[in-house]
Each structure stands twice: as C-alpha cells, then as structure tokens.
Amino acid sequence: MIDDSPRKVLLLGATGAVGGYVLAEVLRSPVFTTVTTLGRRPAPLPMEVMVPPGKLAQHVVDVADPSSYRHLLSGHTDAICTLGVGDPSKLPREEVWRIEVDYVVAFAAACREAGVERFSLMTSVGSDSSSRFYFLKMKGTLEERIKELDFPRLRIFRPSMILTKKNRYGLSQAITLSVWPNLNWALQGSLRAARGIRVEDLGRAIGLDAARGQRDDGARVYTWDDFQAILTVG
Numbered sequence: 001m002i003d004d005s006p007r008k009v010l011l012l013g014a015t016g017a018v019g020g021y022v023l024a025e026v027l028r029s030p031v032f033t034t035v036t037t038l039g040r041r042p043a044p045l046p047m048e049v050m051v052p053p054g055k056l057a058q059h060v061v062d063v064a065d066p067s068s069y070r071h072l073l074s075g076h077t078d079a080i081c082t083l084g085v086g087d088p089s090k091l092p093r094e095e096v097w098r099i100e101v102d103y104v105v106a107f108a109a110a111c112r113e114a115g116v117e118r119f120s121l122m123t124s125v126g127s128d129s130s131s132r133f134y135f136l137k138m139k140g141t142l143e144e145r146i147k148e149l150d151f152p153r154l155r156i157f158r159p160s161m162i163l164t165k166k167n168r169y170g171l172s173q174a175i176t177l178s179v180w181p182n183l184n185w186a187l188q189g190s191l192r193a194a195r196g197i198r199v200e201d202l203g204r205a206i207g208l209d210a211a212r213g214q215r216d217d218g219a220r221v222y223t224w225d226d227f228q229a230i231l232t233v234g
Contacts, residue, residue, distance in 0.1 A: 008034035008076040009210065010116070012063065012107050013083035014043035017164055018122060021203020022080055024049050027056060031211040036076065038069050038107075063103050066110045073114035078210055080120040081107060082203075088135065097138055105145045118153040118213050120206055121146055125160040125193050125223060147219055154219040157206055159227070161196035193223035205230040 009026050013019040014037040024046035026032050035056050037043050042058040045051060061069040063083070081104055088096045108119060121143070126133075129140035143156055205227040222230075 005077075006033045007031050007078055007211075008036070009078040009080060010073065010076045010111065011035065011037045011043075012039065012079070012081045012104070013122075015039050015041060016082055016084065016086065017199050018162065018203045018206070019082040020044065020046065021200045022082055022207045023203075025204050025207025026080070026210065027051055029207065029211040032078070034076075036072065038072065039063065063107070064098070066106045069107075070110050070114070073111055073116065076111070076114065076116055078118040078120075078213070079108070079111045079116045080206060080210055082122045082206070083107075084122070093134060101138060101142045101145070104142060108146050108149055108151075112149045112151060117151065117215055118155075118210065119146065119149075119151040120155045120157065120210050120213075122157045122159070122202075122206065125158045127156075127158060143221075151219070152216040153213050155206075155209055155213070156219070156221045157202070157227070158193070158221060158223050159197055159202050160194040160224065162199050162202060163196045164199045192225055195224040197224060197227055201231060202227060208234065 009032045011019060011023055011026070014023045020043065023035070023037065023043055026035050027046065027049045033055065037056070037058045038061050040063060041060060045056075059069065059072055061072075063069075083104055084100050085091060085096050104121070108121075111119065123139040123143055124136065126136045127139035127143055128136050129144050131137045131140060146156075147154065205222075209222070209230050
C-alpha cells in the first residue's frame with residue numbers, strides 16, 4: 001500500500017543535469033509538501049514548473065562537511081542523491097572519489113541518522129566494487145556502502161549513457177551524443193541496460209519513482225527497462 005502521509009524530500013545534486021529534472025518532478029508532484037535542496041549554490045528554478053509558495057527551501061552548504069547541513073535534515077521522509085562530477089577526467093581520481101563516494105556516503109548516513117526512510121541514488125550501469133575499471137569500481141563501492149546503511153526503501157538507478165541536449169565536455173561527448181541514440185535498437189537482451197536515456201527522462205523517472213515509493217520494500221536496482229516502465233506508468 002502506498003503511503004499517503006505528508007512527505008518531505010531532500011535533494012543533493014539538484015544543480016546538475018539530471019538533478020535539475022529531478023527537482024522539477026518533485027516540485028510538480030503533489031506527494032511532496034516540502035522540497036529541500038542542499039548544495040554549493042542554489043539550484044536554478046525549473047521554468048516549466050509553478051512552485052507553490054513555501055514548498056521549496058534551498059540551502060547553501062559545504063557538501064564535504066555534514067555538520068553544515070545536519071540540522072536541516074530532521075523531519076524529511078525521503079532523500080535523492082544525483083551528486084557527481086560532470087567530467088571526471090578534469091580532476092584527480094582521489095578528488096573524484098571524495099565527491100562521488102565520501103560526500104555521498106556522509107550525506108546518506110546523516111539522512112539515515114535523521115530518520116529518512118527512503119533513499120534514491122544514481123550510479124552507473126556496470127557498477128561493481130570488484131571491477132578492474134576505476135569508475136565502475138568506485139560506483140560499486142558507493143552502492144555497497146549505501147546498502148550498509150539499511151534504508152527501509154532504497155532505489156539505485158544505473159543509467160548508461162545520459163543523453164543531454166547540449167554538449168558540455170568537448171569533442172568526445174559531441175561524438176557520443178550524435179552516435180549513441182542510433183545504437184539503442186542494436187542493444188538487445190542483457191545489453192538493453194546499456195541503452196542511452198535522455199537526461200530529462202532519467203530525472204523524471206527518479207522523481208516519479210520517489211513520489212510513489214512505499215515506506216518499506218527493501219533495496220532494488222533499476223536499469224533502462226525499469227526507467228521506461230516508470231515513465232510509462234507516469
């Protein structure tokens with residue numbers, strides 16, 4: 001049975017490409033009475049959404065230091081994290097790990113301590129703590145550490161290529177954005193999880209799933225087919 005009690009959601013990563021669309025969806029949803037963003041700067045307001053007065057609270061915090069935001073977490077029922085480094089190649093590996101693992105785990109732990117029951121996390125297709133590929137090993141380690149916090153409801157979203165409207169990272173992304181959408185039809189069977197997804201569809205799927213989430217139904221991992229199922233139900 002879906003819980004229809006008042007819900008309040010925390011967002012970490014709302015200034016990012018995916019996070020912006022998550023923000024739009026949870027602001028649009030009547031399920032959430034309060035939407036709280038935490039970040040280095042306020043998130044841009046979605047132009048297509050009329051924000052009800054008093055529904056959105058934005059706080060500038062030090063995401064590296066939970067003591068800067070721990071007092072803001074009480075009373076929230078849900079949390080969604082899409083925090084990540086847009087172009088990991090621009091930073092040392094150690095810095096990427098701190099942002100994408102240490103900061104996220106610290107946020108999740110603070111949420112669990114504050115009584116948050118539902119947590120949604122974006123990682124990557126192929127995440128595996130034993131992978132020989134650094135990025136996938138990092139994301140797999142993150143998933144394991146979040147699972148250890150034992151949220152009553154945990155959803156892990158594993159997208160493959162996220163198809164943005166604009167090229168933000170140079171030639172390699174330009175090539176990928178032009179080629180990848182044409183590969184989806186060829187990715188069948190177990191390869192369907194590697195299909196690309198539009199950034200707006202991924203953000204909307206994460207927000208929709210959070211809004212209809214039960215209080216206590218364990219941990220699940222979602223990939224491309226699951227995203228489509230969520231979007232179909234709407």
